[in-house]
Amino acid sequence: MQVWTAIAAGLVGAAVGLLVNRRIGVRSPAAPAAAGVIFAVLALRFGLDPVLPAYLYLAAVSVALALIDIDQRRLPNALTLPSYVVGLVLLGAAAFLVEDGLRHFGSALAGMAGLWIIYAVLFFLHPRGMGWGDVKLAGVLGLYLGWLGFGAWTVGAVLAFLLGAVYGLVLVVLRRATRKTPIPFGPFMIAGAILAVLFGGRLAPYLGV
Template identity: 40%
Template sequence: MPRVTPPAAAGVPLTDWPTAPVPAGTLVALAAAVALGVVLGALAPVVVFRLSVPAGTPPRSGCPRCAHRFRPGPSGWLRVGSRCPACRVRAGPSSGVTCLAGGLSFGVLTAVLPGEPALPAFLAVAAVGVPLAGVDLACLRLPDPLVGGALVLAAGGLAGAAGWSGATGPALRGLLAGLAGAAGHLVLALAPGSRLGFGDVKLAGVLGLLLGWLGWDVLLLGLLLPHLLAGVAAVVLLSTGRSRRDQPLPLGPALLAGALLAVALGR
């Protein structure tokens, strides 16, 4: 078997060794995806603030300081930034954090799923995932309107991808994976002493639908990584005194982050 000589040993500087250039179209698509994620992330703080209420309570209708009323209809929900236009008090999470989350998730998905017909479905759920994580962090809830919207976007996007590409196998696998993800978390939620909510069960089903499209190995990673991330976060919070042993912690952000990480590692 012929011996392969490393470039440096052969007298060729590593800086001169030929490399495959990244296509310009790929860089443009990646930049556009990051920009879109940042813009959608900028719209998240108002949604988070209005929906961060106890279950069964109507969404917030105005500023907590000056009682400035939100506009009725979509314009009252789709507003850039997190500060009240009247008194400038911040309502909801920092827009810098939500913009970072949106841009990062869109960038990672676009980078690891180039040419994937189901990419729009992944991006749509990632867009909904930013306010979902914010609401769960604020009040330990995953509101049904957001989870239901994510389900519609995921199912519709995968159905469109299957119809366009003819990939019925991944679509069927995604359906079974979604049911498996929801069923597995339902068992955990019904276990004695469990702190999982049914919002976590529903979100696990939605994410399983997407992860199953990519493969069973990606689904397995997506089911295990969230609980590993949540465990690490719990240990850190307990060790720093920011949480108590009897204090429930949100699982939604870990489910979303674990799914994103599973896609990146699995692909």
């Protein structure tokens, strides 16, 4: 059953990716491929758990935001701000359907506030290195990571900066950028969060959490 759920989710994800391409005017197989794979793996991760719709929504909006940030260097309010409402509604509904749901939802709220505050502080300390769109995205990602616990939340937060740093270093070594070259950070935030959702439990011990 879980395999069939993953296959169905993957097909839905690919369709969502095609829709994203049409909406943002990008002709690339990256969106349907990425969305299809992420949807399928999330279905394997959660099965028919009531939180699955929430994380599938996260995957859909994440693919769109990552492509837009890469192409246009922005994270539009039209996607980030409604994602707070959608995430709170979907996770809030799931909280009444799963064991310890209210505790998970409380952790989600704490994760949302915590990651938003961290990015807001970084923005005010170094506004040239952090966009306000990144701050708004941080709250959304923190919500979903917080539901899974402090370990996954920490892994997602750390991986974003680690992946961004590695990518920037590779560009510098290849002389395709300098240390002052602006790099869209949203895709690394999203990649870190998705990896933490999928593998946070296994990676958390390596960070001592």
